[in-house]
Amino acid sequence: MTHFRSPSALGSLGGAMALMGQSVTIATTALTFLWPAYPVAAQTEATFEEGPKAVLDEAWQLVNREYVDPTFNQVDWDAARQRLLGGEYSSRDAAYAALRQELNRLNDPYTRFLDPQEYSDLTDQTSGEASGVGLQLRRDSESQTVLVMEILPGSPAEQAGLQVGDRIVLVDSQATDRLTAAGVARLLRGAENSQVTLTFSRNGGQNRTVILTRVRLELPTVHYALRQVGDYRIGYIRLDEFNAHAAEQMTTAINTLTDLGIDGFVLDLRGNPGGLLSASIEISRMWLQRGPIVLTQGRSGASEQISANRTALTQAPLAVLVNARSASSSEIVTGALKDNDRAVVVGTTTYGKALVQSLYGLADGSGLTVTVAHYYTPNGTDISTRGITPDIEVAMSGRDQQVLFGDPRLLGTEADPQFWQAVTALETTIIAQRQGGQSPRQLGRSSPEDSAE
Incomplete structure (x- = not known):
């Protein structure tokens, strides 16, 4: 997960979905979780000089000021500055290589340098436009x-x-x-x-x-459809990534399906590499009427808890689909819904990324992501490297996954065993709701009583 603190006030997320012809392949090698932006360039802008060393010093200063661990993972960060500024560079690429080498010493794959093209691609992706x-x-x-x-x-x-x-x-x-x-x-x-x-x-x-x-x-990041599964009308929603348009598109999906009359929802976060923290909070609040969403802890050790605010769009039964490529913001939403007993989680264990990054734009158009905080699920669980274990484990062979995810038209259909199990898991709740005399449309909307302060 990443958040924006760049001079350009742009945000972005790791994980590559190609843009406009966007491919359906999502990578999870550069996951980022974006935090709200604020400008930081004013402190260093006056010292900028022409040449690669100015960018190296700018990057060093950002890490020195913002990195979550003040010991820099036991790295002598002052010595890193001396090496960077003491070097001779024949080109910007050579300077970039030296900066990457120093960042690698932190042993943190999420604090990384982005050349101008990488930075542009990343900001485009999270903006949700291209x-x-x-x-x-x-x-x-x-x-x-x-x-x-x-x-x-x-x-x-x-x-x-x-x-x-x-x-x-x-x-x-x-x-x-x-x-x-x-x-x-x-x-x-x-x-x-x-x-x-x-x-x-x-x-x-x-x-x-x-x-x-x-x-x-x-860019469309939310895809939805009404699925008739036996006697049940299921609202299937797939979220590809948490970009700047994800929340508004999710609102449209939930409201449209609710108006069609649904018995329950299946929210598909499989393969979703993460994105904007703000989007994960907004989307969690669409499903969760009350309760904590996430706890973040920054460099100073101070913690901040973010909670639901009684603005849920629906109370209908909900299942969430996840897999090993569900990461970052996907894990924020999954953890919030699971720990608050709002949803049943189906699939396989998630990626396990519990670090928050900020994205900064540098003076020459390059960028830097810096780990600035750690997050915990509402129950206080640290999911780093462990991920979130689903309530119902539904494993798939590598071949079956290749076939299913190679053709997104199969997702959320009878050819999708994890979706099928999610609907089965909702059955008891749907029957109980029906016996309580609530119609599908009533299930879909939060009641005035629940929304009242």
């Missing part, structure tokens, strides 16, 4: 081709006539047959108002070529 053409892609394992899985309404791709199922053949004359969906998505991204030439085919027909102008678009 410049592209509006395609969501997947790689078909059988045909070994990259296909269009979803098209954003009103996007350049939709206006050009692309359709779900189209095969992406070339992007700016570069063949896609050896690229991943994420790789093709990267080619489709670019500066706003720039153009990209896209060649595609449909149903095995002749190739067609279109020229698309990239625009700034909001």
Whole structure:
């Protein structure tokens, strides 16, 4: 999890979902948890000088002032500054390498340097917006081709006539047959108002070529549907990441499904690498009427507890799906709902990341994530490296996971054993609610009594 304290007041999250053609692959190698931003550049801006050493000193100062452990994990951080400023660098890349080496001494994979491109990608991702053409892609394992899985309404791709199922053949004359969906998505991204030439085919027909102008678009991070499972109407909601638009999209999903009349919800956080702390708190409050959400502890040792504020959107029975790639903000939400007995958790043990980062922009356009706090679940549990153990363990083989997550259309269907078990786990509660005479719509809305102070 990360939070923003950059001069540009932007936030971002680790874990790569390609943007605008966004791929469905999510990595968990750079998880971040974003904290609310505040400007810090004013303290150092006056001392900036041209050259790599100015950026090195700026980065060192940020770690020196903000790092969660004042002993720097038993590293002599003053000596690190002497090494950084005493070195001779033939290029910025050489200076960047030296900074990475010093940060590695902290033995903290989440306190890390980002070059300008990495910093830009990260801030774009957490903003929930990107410049592209509006395609969501997947790689078909059988045909070994990259296909269009979803098209954003009103996007350049939709206006050009692309359709779900189209095969992406070339992007700016570069063949896609050896690229991943994420790789093709990267080619489709670019500066706003720039153009990209896209060649595609449909149903095995002749190739067609279109020229698309990239625009700034909001990324869909919440996907939802009404599933009829036997006699039960289940609101299935999948959250890909906790970006700046996640809360508003989650509100739409909960309210829309509630109005359709549901018996219960399944919230799918599998593969969700985290994101903005503020988004995890807002979304927790949508499900949780009262009770603590998370406890954070910073460098000084002072703790802050964040709680629900009686603004829940629904009281309907809830199950949460998690796996080993559910991390950071996903674990905040899962821990809050589990410890408060608001939801049954189904799947496999989560990633186990209980550290909070801030993201800072540096003077040359690069960036730095710094671990600034530790967090605990409402019961005071430290999940670091251990993760959250689900109430109901439903393991899947590597092959089964590859098939299921390789085609997101299968998620939340009868082909998804973890979803199926989640619905089964809700059955007793749904029956009890029905016997109590509450309609699906009544279950979906928090009552005025619950909302009253």
